[in-house]
Amino acid sequence: MRFDAHVEVRLRPGIADPESATIERALPALGFDDVSSMSTGRSFRFAIEADDEDSAAERARELATALLANPVMEDVSTTVEPGRD
Amino acid sequence: MRFDAHVEVRLRPGIADPESATIERALPALGFDDVSSMSTGRSFRFAIEADDEDSAAERARELATALLANPVMEDVSTTVEPGRD
Numbered sequence: 001m002r003f004d005a006h007v008e009v010r011l012r013p014g015i016a017d018p019e020s021a022t023i024e025r026a027l028p029a030l031g032f033d034d035v036s037s038m039s040t041g042r043s044f045r046f047a048i049e050a051d052d053e054d055s056a057a058e059r060a061r062e063l064a065t066a067l068l069a070n071p072v073m074e075d076v077s078t079t080v081e082p083g084r085d
Numbered sequence: 086m087r088f089d090a091h092v093e094v095r096l097r098p099g100i101a102d103p104e105s106a107t108i109e110r111a112l113p114a115l116g117f118d119d120v121s122s123m124s125t126g127r128s129f130r131f132a133i134e135a136d137d138e139d140s141a142a143e144r145a146r147e148l149a150t151a152l153l154a155n156p157v158m159e160d161v162s163t164t165v166e167p168g169r170d
Contacts (some may be wrong), residue, residue: 008128023129023152032148034134043093043128044108049119063117067108 002083003048003056009069009076010041044068047083056080087168088133088141094154094161095126129153132168141165 011017017039024038044064050056057080064076096102102124109123129149135141142165149161 010128010130026152027148030152032144032152034144035131035148036134037130037132039130041128041130043095043126045095045122045124045126046120047122049121059117059119063112063120067111067115067117 001050001052003050003053003080004083005044005046005048005056005060005078005080007044007046007060007064007068007076007078008041009044009064009074010039012073012075015073042068048080053080053082086135086137088135088138088165089168090129090131090133090141090145090163090165092129092131092145092149092153092161092163093126094129094149094159095124097158097160100158127153133165138165138167 020038020040024036027033027035048056048059050059057078060078060080061076064078065071069076105123105125108125109121112118112120133141133144135144142163145163145165146161149163150156154161
């Protein structure tokens, strides 16, 4: 069975995040002074062949920590849902 | 009122995505031959001050297209929910 997985990789709290700091500094000059607490991350979507949703989620987590994230600096959040095709 | 916004920026279909292609090529050698259709994107989370959820969503979309994405090459998806703090 095919599942759609979504992995979001974000810097751990306390790790310097210059991209977010730069965006946040630019916001007031661009008219977005109602926006704060910017944080950036990377997002990955992929398909997994698995027997059930639990094993698909397990595989997505393995892939995320092995290949997509640096566990020293980054947190991973994973969601899996039955594929739509 | 404070809302939490999440913006996901992905390359439009048909735009070359060498990062995803590289990940996908590495998967079988790393034991993930059950994974396919990799696509990568960037993810942004931030807080917005707004009167209601509709105007918060509208502001998040404005910010995403003005500052976070390149609308020529990238698609944006935005979700907004009431802030948790």
